[in-house]
Amino acid sequence: MEKSEKLKDLTFPEEKEKGKRKSSHDCDVCKKSFSRKGSLNMHKRIHTGEKPFDCDVCGKSFSDPSALNYHKHIHTGEKPYSCNICGKSFPRSSALTPHKRIHTGETPYHCDTCGKLFSYKSALTTHKRIHTGETPFHCEICGKSFSQSGHLAKHKRFHTGEKPYPCDVCNKSFSSSSNLTTHIRIHTGETPYSCDICGKSFSHINYLTLHKSIHTGETPFHCEICGKSFSQSGHLAKHKRFHTGETPYHCDICGKSFSQSSNLVAHKRFHTGERPYHCDICGKMFSASISLIVHKRIHTGEKPYHCGICNKSFSASSNLITHKRIHTGESPFHCEICGKLFSHKSALTIHKRIHTGETPFHCEICGKSFSQSSNLVAHKRFHTGERPYHCDICGKMFSAGTSLIVHKRIHTGEKPYQCDVCNKSFSASSNLITHKRIHTRETPNYCD
Numbered sequence: 001m002e003k004s005e006k007l008k009d010l011t012f013p014e015e016k017e018k019g020k021r022k023s024s025h026d027c028d029v030c031k032k033s034f035s036r037k038g039s040l041n042m043h044k045r046i047h048t049g050e051k052p053f054d055c056d057v058c059g060k061s062f063s064d065p066s067a068l069n070y071h072k073h074i075h076t077g078e079k080p081y082s083c084n085i086c087g088k089s090f091p092r093s094s095a096l097t098p099h100k101r102i103h104t105g106e107t108p109y110h111c112d113t114c115g116k117l118f119s120y121k122s123a124l125t126t127h128k129r130i131h132t133g134e135t136p137f138h139c140e141i142c143g144k145s146f147s148q149s150g151h152l153a154k155h156k157r158f159h160t161g162e163k164p165y166p167c168d169v170c171n172k173s174f175s176s177s178s179n180l181t182t183h184i185r186i187h188t189g190e191t192p193y194s195c196d197i198c199g200k201s202f203s204h205i206n207y208l209t210l211h212k213s214i215h216t217g218e219t220p221f222h223c224e225i226c227g228k229s230f231s232q233s234g235h236l237a238k239h240k241r242f243h244t245g246e247t248p249y250h251c252d253i254c255g256k257s258f259s260q261s262s263n264l265v266a267h268k269r270f271h272t273g274e275r276p277y278h279c280d281i282c283g284k285m286f287s288a289s290i291s292l293i294v295h296k297r298i299h300t301g302e303k304p305y306h307c308g309i310c311n312k313s314f315s316a317s318s319n320l321i322t323h324k325r326i327h328t329g330e331s332p333f334h335c336e337i338c339g340k341l342f343s344h345k346s347a348l349t350i351h352k353r354i355h356t357g358e359t360p361f362h363c364e365i366c367g368k369s370f371s372q373s374s375n376l377v378a379h380k381r382f383h384t385g386e387r388p389y390h391c392d393i394c395g396k397m398f399s400a401g402t403s404l405i406v407h408k409r410i411h412t413g414e415k416p417y418q419c420d421v422c423n424k425s426f427s428a429s430s431n432l433i434t435h436k437r438i439h440t441r442e443t444p445n446y447c448d
Contacts, residue, residue: 058164074165074177170276186277186289282388 024033025040029047034040042064051061053068057075062068073091081096082089085103090096098120107117109124113131118124126148135145137152141159146152154176163173165180169187174180182204191201193208197215202208219229221236225243230236247257249264253271258264266288275285277292281299286292294316303313305320309327314320322344331341333348337355342348359369361376365383370376378400387397389404393411398404406428415425417432421439426432
């Protein structure tokens, strides 16, 4: 018994040494503590920038092997962890766990400054930087700093031009996986984010957030120059460029500059001829998604933009803005050659071609050229025989939308063009011009 007690009290030298070892390992740069030395070594790579683990497919480097394994799922497409509620799959279990909280509503992490709740810890850590103003991730090219390492990684791709996330449907590439995810919904038609007020659904949560401001009327971002308010800080930033004239996005083909990156992307398609957005009703293709949205309203008859003065409705907000200038008399765009004023910038651009003689739109069938792209489109229908505009009253078909509009006035009796001399009215502006020659005694010139 005494022997066993002595053995119990016996402590070996290596055990004594083990007892002396540090229970935590501290980073000598930021003083953060870790329970394991391996975790500390991995953490130090944030400060040193060391990325010893390389992807053997694309060569991208990572600071820890788990991040490399996660990255490899991009190439393999493997998503072994599935949600048993909605079936959505994830490349790693750590991504599935916070996803499930969407279904359960669990938000276990809360901000002790403002009380906001979060479903996972990293979101809380990032959120806290709003209060502290901390932006620990710096771009070594331009010096811009960010509150999240992911935002820095995305930002760097503006400098490198890297777009590592391709769409397997149309092969378009993106600089971030989130942009690819949103883009794919164009092909699938998925709109998973619904407004709890009106039920309208959206493909991206940011679009839903923006939409909700329509119901709340909230516009917390103010322009200190003109006082105009916006629902999003990004919209305010874009707006300010109207005051400063800043156009930071340049086309590397023709040198044209734009105030918004989205405008540059759409512009580049004029050079490439790319039209990735197509109408599933008539097959017409467009270079910009907004053009497709507006076009579809031709088929649906939807005109969501209403004039508060005369109640006339329009399929596009830009058409309503231009229309309102009829009531206000505003014509902010003037020709510096002849002084003529216009209510819309595009009208001035077209007008200037009268002075320059420019006809940049050419028919590849007969070689005839036009000053407007719409005139070329209408002209081509003479070659193809296409008449896509039909009267829903008598069934007559037309090659141009304006011809249909004028034709419908036969049925409605509408005569919107009035002579200011005798008050006689006409259904078409060309008929009014011809009529006015009675008063002016003007004789039109005819070819011999």
